[in-house]
């Protein structure tokens with residue numbers, strides 16, 4: 160049977176499934192076949208033409224099982240999609256087929272009042288989950304700057320870290336993800352409960368090796384974070400201060416450094432554009448006076464921006480991580496970006512790259528914890544001058560010792576350390592033996608023979 164016949168038969172089978180909404184209008188197929196890949200001028204022409212043939216929105220796990228069985232039976236590819244805020248086409252259906260929207264699977268199944276461990280369905284928006292956790296005195300440990308719109312399943316399957324990473328490291332560090340419920344793509348699809356060891360292989364696998372229908376996650380005690388900006392006249396002084404606050408006993412949730420040229424490109428709520436570089440911090444209220452003292456002794460200027468207002472959309476969180484890129488591109492789409500872990504000492508590596516690339520790079524740093532140690536990650540804005548120039552820039556970054564996480568590539572592996580993870584491939588054998596979950600996305604599967 161050809162693809163067209165298979166799709167007709169599949170659609171017919173799915174139309175009888177309860178709690179499964181089907182969408183096939185061209186506008187829906189277009190809308191749900193894309194994410195925020197336009198941040199990459201390399202990916203845009205490659206991913207723009209990719210289209211789903213059908214979009215399905217299950218409201219129950221039973222409907223997911225029926226959908227998975229039908230796709231396996233008719234050999235039609237299936238791609239999973241949360242809110243579609245991924246930056247590198249993680250949920251773009253490379254070979255068409257069905258796109259499954261998780262957004263109606265959003266139940267918070269349980270929160271353990273004693274431990275704070277939450278079991279939640281993948282389509283729950285992180286803002287809603289965080290709000291519910293607050294009723295138990297808890298909060299999410301890690302979240303992307305898109306936390307108000309992104310889903311928890313999309314974050315675990317497609318993201319890596321963000322706000323909270325300076326304390327809690329990254330999603331793949333042991334201790335965050337405690338288990339999952341997974342539906343395999345097989346004719347006899349039935350949900351499986353898996354523990355934290357097996358769940359690791361589905362963490363950051365772009366939905367290529369199993370359909371996650373619930374996640375069990377550790378959380379943190381809630382803190383009402385205070386927003387603070389610190390202006391530093393000298394770049395080295397700002398980096399030094401970042402290291403000092405990271406090494407202190409301050410309880411912090413975010414540490415972002417914006418190079419001066421970024422200030423005039425940011426929305427007004429981060430404070431006026433000045434001639435200094437700006438550090439943005441979320442600090443526990445009991446740390447404010449100590450922070451003030453450290454800032455003063457560093458010769459910098461602190462501005463207390465008050466407690467966070469989590470009901471609005473204009474906080475320091477929305478100036479950090481890839482939101483910085485978003486704000487620059489909103490008015491100047493000729494900029495793209497890179498992601499890397501900087502070598503130490505960072506100022507020296509940045510100076511070497513500045514010398515070569517001048518104002519084609521604007522620096523944006525984030526304080527993170529990498530394998531237990533405070534480090535600086537960079538998401539510099541890069542003036543787009545073509546793919547060849549970008550490749551040369553990436554080579555230069557590697558040459559100074561940076562570890563790149565290339566956001567201009569298609570596969571799971573190429574966006575990470577470039578190596579095939581045998582556990583991810585083994586999980587695909589177990590939960591997607593016919594290779595139908597977004598084919599082409601997991602290089603280890605394509606190259607297994």
Ligand SMILES: Cc1cc2nc3c(=O)[nH]c(=O)nc-3n(C[C@H](O)[C@H](O)[C@H](O)COP(=O)(O)OP(=O)(O)OC[C@H]3O[C@@H](n4cnc5c(N)ncnc54)[C@H](O)[C@@H]3O)c2cc1C
Nearest residue numbers: 241242243244245303310313317318319321366371480481
């Ligand atoms: C402005 C901006 C800022 C960002 N900041 C950050 C950041 O700070 N940190 C960060 O890590 N990312 C960041 N991102 C990327 C992205 O927003 C996050 O990773 C986000 O959590 C993705 O959630 P989503 O619901 O949009 O997922 P989607 O984009 O819909 O999906 C992401 C991936 O998860 C897979 N997936 C979704 N649901 C399931 C499921 N049920 N089972 C299996 N796989 C599934 C999809 O197939 C896809 O591969 C940013 C993006 C933008 C545009």
